[in-house]
Amino acid sequence: MSSFTEEQIYRYSRHIILPEVGGKGQKKLLESRVLLLGAGGLGSPATMYLAAAGIGNLGIIDFDVVDMSNLQRQILHGVEDIGRSKAESAKDTIKSINPDIKVTLYKERLSSENIYRIFKDYDIIVDGCDNFPTRYLVNDACILTGKTNVHGSIFRFDGQVTVFKPKDGPCYRCLYPEPPPAGLVPSCQEAGVLGVLPGIIGTLQAVEVIKLILGIGKPLIGKLLLYNALDAEFRQLRLRRDVNCPVCGDNPTIKELIDYEEFCGIARH
């Protein structure tokens, strides 16, 4: 992109007047490529704010269709989208907010077969997926390809956000080396989730993405931000890289992707 159109200068004026963003920063945003894993609870606010902010290239992976029970929290979608592809519905919402954005849809389930092909066109991965097998697959693929992963997860009234930047900080396996065994960790489908919670956590993920692209502030690298809605409390814990980590440690044992079976919580529908 050579220069802004008049409409773009007006659209992004509140960014451009911020010294931390400016015209230069806005251009970086417009040239950036961000992939969202899931157009669901976390992906909804993240996608909408990133589109509004002018992230020029957004990829969305989701093979699911919109269900009435999604509307309690998945603000990308509306009543008229019930039964439609979430990816298509997300694209329509993005275009209604900001037609500048180039949107690429992947209506497929992420696996070791397709993850490299999909990831190669993006700089930052926003992980808002809903299951452990995908979390581990995404983590390992990010480490093996050097992509930054902006991680968010939610459960009932609790949310967690962090940034896994290969080499600069720990990865998901430094935190939790192996996925939990079946049945020990309840899923959101079983336990419920406050509908606003993904709004908070997904929005925090969007903030981290923008900070990383602009190179401003202190991204949540090596820090786990915890939010509890009932206590109205935010806290940060320190995360350290584990030299014995099986994927990003000094002597990694995982050099290829692993497709874990659906082993925990309950099977997806």
Next chain:
Amino acid sequence: MAVKVRIPSPLQKLTKNQSEVSANGKNIKELFSDLEKQYPGLRDRIYDESGSLRRFINVYINEEDIRFLKGEESEVKDWDDVSIIPAIAGGVS
């Protein structure tokens, strides 16, 4: 004075729905033994069959992961804030 222990929501059924409980002990091991006395069943959720802390659960003293301190021997002082943080996967599809 006792140490404050934050209980994650999946385990709160065992602590009478309390998100914070207090426990006594000079290190994490003693603290968790005391917790088991107060709230039977908690130990099995935190430790695996071999008696090790489960790998999808991390324990922090204040902001620091005990794996990078002295593990379960990590000492706790009055007013320390101990958190049990399990892996959560939900993004809600």
